Amino acid sequence: MARRMLVVDDQKGIRRLLEELFKQEGFEVTVAADGRQAVEEVRKSIPDIVLMDMKMPNMNGIEASEEILNISENIPIILMTAYGEIELVEKSQKIGVRRYIVKPFDISVLREMVAEELG
Numbered sequence: 119m120a121r122r123m124l125v126v127d128d129q130k131g132i133r134r135l136l137e138e139l140f141k142q143e144g145f146e147v148t149v150a151a152d153g154r155q156a157v158e159e160v161r162k163s164i165p166d167i168v169l170m171d172m173k174m175p176n177m178n179g180i181e182a183s184e185e186i187l188n189i190s191e192n193i194p195i196i197l198m199t200a201y202g203e204i205e206l207v208e209k210s211q212k213i214g215v216r217r218y219i220v221k222p223f224d225i226s227v228l229r230e231m232v233a234e235e236l237g
Contacts, residue, residue: 120144120145120146121144121145121146121166121167121236122145122146122147122148122163122164122165122166122167123140123145123146123147123148123165123166123167123168123169123232124147124148124149124150124156124159124160124165124167124168124169125137125140125147125148125149125150125168125169126149126150126151126152126153126155126156126168126169126170126171126174126179126182127149127151127169127171127174127198128151128152128171128173128174128175129171130151132171132198133149133151136169137149139225139229140232143229148163148165151174152174152175152176152177152182153170153174153176153177153178153179153181153182153185154176154177154182156168156170156177156182156186157177157182157185157186157189160185160186160189160190160193161189164189164190164193165193166193166194166236167193167194167195167196167232167235167236168183168186168193168194168195168196169195169196169198169228169232170182170183170195170196170197170198170215171197171198171199172197172198172199172200172203172206172207172210172218173199173200173203179197179198179199179210180197180206180209180210180213180215183195183197183210183213183214183215184213187213187214187215191214194216194217194235194236195214195215195216195217196217196218196219196228196231196232196235197210197215197217197218197219198218198219198221198223199218199219199220199221200220200221201220201221216235217231217235219231
């Protein structure tokens, strides 16, 4: 059975890139353009892992992660953050986000993180 991934980013290009990449890896990928949409997607179907952008309109990555972890506390979330948002990363770790990657990131590093999270 295919692993399910939710990719959340307000930049269409990044969503498309990650969707294509992880579909090639055998994932079933759902995309969301902001935090609110991400929470709606998780309510419909719990993914195996979430790749979440930090800065987005409507609901940012931390707010969305908090809502998602309230729905299911065991979903691994990898936050994608711009350099210099370390105070936000610390805040995200307090709510239960275990991993983050700084943009622009190396795709192979992200791939490894996903593999590690899913064991």
